[in-house]
Amino acid sequence: MIDPPLLNKAVVPASALDVFPTQAPEKGMFISLGPHHPSTHGVLRVAITTEGEIVTGAQPDIGYLHRATEKLAEKRTYPQIIVLTDRLDYLAAMTNNWSYCLAVEKMLNVAIPERADYLRMIVGELQRIASHCVFIGTYGIDIGAFTPFFYSFGRERERILDLFEELCGARLTYNYVRIGGVMADAPDGWLDKVKVFVKEMYAAADEYDKLLTYNPIFTDRTQGIGIMTSEVAKAWGVTGPNLRASGERADVRIDDPYGLYPRVKFDIPIGKNGDCWERYKCRVDEVRESLKIIEQALAQIQPGETMGKVAKYFRVPPGEGYGHLEAPRGDLGFYIISDGSPSPYRFHIRAPSFINLQVLQQLLKGWKVADVIAILGSIDIVLGEVDR
């Protein structure tokens, strides 16, 4: 019997993990969770070997949603790739576009007008709130509470999507952030609507706390479960709220500031022992931090240009560049190598969900089958980003 806390403390060398459990072990049972399982957040299969109720081995099996985005990008010009990045983490398309544009702008060395940067920050933080709302809703359903889903996913996120629709006409794949600026200026009255939404969102965040965060059965199901220490997290390359919940103060907005984040004051919610509840709590607190950022941005934004001096059809000087930002699920980066032609020579995506998912191989061992769903849900992955 593997006793879970000990195992998660030490970083298990990758070679110690089982290769691929395909047949039932002699004593236990082999359960293939997914790919049509209602709670694996999309097309993901986790092959689990159990001994009674305890998980003895887990190997996620991905690739069901692989669309070869990196190969496609080599055939498209730089502006055309923005459309590809929308479909990576389809719950946070704004931050995908922004991260890609950061990388290209770094290689082009072009200056962004201030109003465009403010709009990018407002829209990026709104996208973070929408993505965390999806997480809060679906994680509630994983643990068995159906009602929060209708509040966070059904009510709050819908209002954000309405705001985005008014801004750029789309509800999911926006490609609003363009290389050198943003697609168009915010329609008049839009910023006031955002201000109204921000005020009401504070109340909604407190409502989630009352309804789910401090619900005794919810805490009983998630506290002390799926403990991931910061050494294990850093060793497996985990980033985002999952890493911060383990007590590591790592946030790209602070470590490697981009855009106008140095001008806004906000703090980073940090957890202590990195269990499922802390990962959930960090995301709820992050919603409040994002609201603070938006408020300050709304106060500081001035009218002005929204598109820098970038030609419609441009070439990037040969060389390589890496731009990354703090996406809702972690450190999302784009590594681009250009050979001077209008389309990139090599286009690599540093997808946080893909790398965060690896830790499951070690994290699931030793916990109960009922906890597998809670732990998998707390990592909050999106298959579009995992399979690219």
Added chain:
Amino acid sequence: MTLPLGIFYALSALMIGFSLVVVTSRNLFRGAMCLTASMGFVAAFFALLGGDFLAASQLLIYVGGVMVLILFVVMFVQTPDLFRARQTSVRWIPALLLAGGVGALFIRAFCHIESPTELPVLQPTSTALGHLLLGDMAVPFEVISLVLLAALVGALVFGLERES
């Protein structure tokens, strides 16, 4: 041939039928289910004889408790060879003779009892049982609880043994 006697014969025929299935069926789960059914018929007989408290507790304890746990064991132990076990033992002739002898003995004993023609008037028996158990029969009642204690200790010993 009054109505209650008719019911009595029907019930006993069904009970014997189910008990036969318990003995003969190869499917372990089906056998356990039929055993549960025959336990239910025992409760029906108690009800027919006017013992309402007895019928209810028989149903509660045997059908609701003991049989559920037996079904548990059957579902946990799914070793396929259990299902293809031979039903009849090799020395079935002596077994048949023994069964015949015991059967004859019972039939002779039953002939001396004249069967009641109609049902006893239904009395509420639970209060009477209460007085009996805690009044005159208090000592045997306590002794029986020792049997239960022994069963519990036995279960614990088996349980712990498997754990270590």
Added chain:
Amino acid sequence: MSSVNILALLQAKFPDIHPIPQPAGQTRGDEVYLDVPLARLAEAAHVLQSDPGLAFNFLSFVTAVDWKTHFETVYYLVSTTHRHKAVLKVKIENRTTPEVPTVTHVWPSADWQEREIWDLFGIRITGHYNLRRILLPDNWEGYPMRKDYVATPDRYD
């Protein structure tokens, strides 16, 4: 820890690691670009992670590039303590059976990314405990991310 003394510390142990000059007109972040010979990669990984001065304990990503004449694997390393970054580039000349040692013993986060390199580029990762295709179906022939990969769709519906 500026890139100068990272280089100094490293070259003390590995004289044959030398920096890659920054191409003209190309801005770069504060990463230091290092060209690591294939044979030296395994030891360099251990030193980069264990040496207190360098302390690169976080491997952000691993990827590969097909330069038509040779392959190249890129490791983007970050030190969460000293807050400095490094990019290792390893050139792989042999195109017929390209091989590179694994770094999962040092940074487990390279596990799936190296499997992806094997799956899409066909570069064998020696010493990887679970080298199988990760994104493509197991019976897929060819390595799609190579420049010379000809995609022959089997149907046009």
Added chain:
Amino acid sequence: MFEIGPLLIQAFTYARQFLTTLGATPLQAVVGIKFLQTTLTISIILAIPLFLVYAERKISAFMQARLGPMHTGPWGLLQTPADTIKLLFKEDIVPQGADRLLHLLAVILAAAPVFVCFAPVPWGTGFPLINLDTGILFVFAVSGVSTLGILAAGWGSGNKFSMLGGLRGAAQMVSYEIPRALSVVPVVLFYSSLNLQTIATAQMERWHGWMPKWFIFYPGIGQIAFIVFLIASVAETNRIPFDIPEAESELVSGYHTEYSGMKFAFFFLAEYVYVFLSSALVTTLFLGGADGAAFLPSWMWFLGKTLLIVFLFLWFRWTFPRLRVDRLMQFCWQFLLPLALVNIVLTVGWMMCKTPSQDVLPTQAAIPSSEMHGSPDDAGLTKAVEK
């Protein structure tokens, strides 16, 4: 006002006289009337899930900032009949590896006992089908049989997940039956009778005029017994937060995965009737059954209180997440059971100090002469048992 109870009694007595005039022996007449009463009660009980399913969907919708069914009929009233008809015409698939007979038997075992349990429940004055002396014990005994239904469903479906779901469901129901039964012992002790009718009528008195003497209002023992019984009943009906057997997210809806069409409908029907039965028991035992001011008929009081408790069941379902299996068992054995036992001790203490002079065990004479109705053979009830 229009008390239905006595009207029904007259109707049944006339019917029995009519049968005897037709030449049936008194026994056959009684059996005929009982048959008539049973069909009447079962038809009422069958109508309840229709209403409850609609109520659950509407209430859960309002709790979740949405509207619930609105299209079928005004405010979606015809939604449940529409569902039932749809399920009637759905193809009834039996999995290939399953044991066909057991697959069907499981549904009967799960659904039938719940209707039988309604016999001793007193709806109002003079209304219980049978004034059964072992009322509450009979209900627990028969409701225990539905556990077999779940086990048979788990095994009969032939697939690994439903077998696991069946095992977990049965384990949960068996272990929650004990605190449920023990939480009723104080009530039985207090009113010294298992008969639901006597328990209900005994709660009719008033403390200094206005405060109804319901068992729940007895400080300490009343509330504990009420809470333990309610929690155990929620667990017994496999509803959130105790719905491990059909935990959708883990076992893909447990033991009734392989059921479709009318069989699936019966599982749900049984669950809702079971919820109504548990609420009816809570009302009879703790809220004084049909006791209420005169302006409403007694059966309406009973129905009102029961629907209030049903609302509690629904409310639990849409606010609580699900308990983990081992925590659920631990909660039962290490919290509910000791609490129920302590409550029994408290009740006995209360009864001792309440009537120190009188001997705690009521003498035979004290057996309340329950109201007289129904067939002649009930006449024997008033005769005290001499043995």
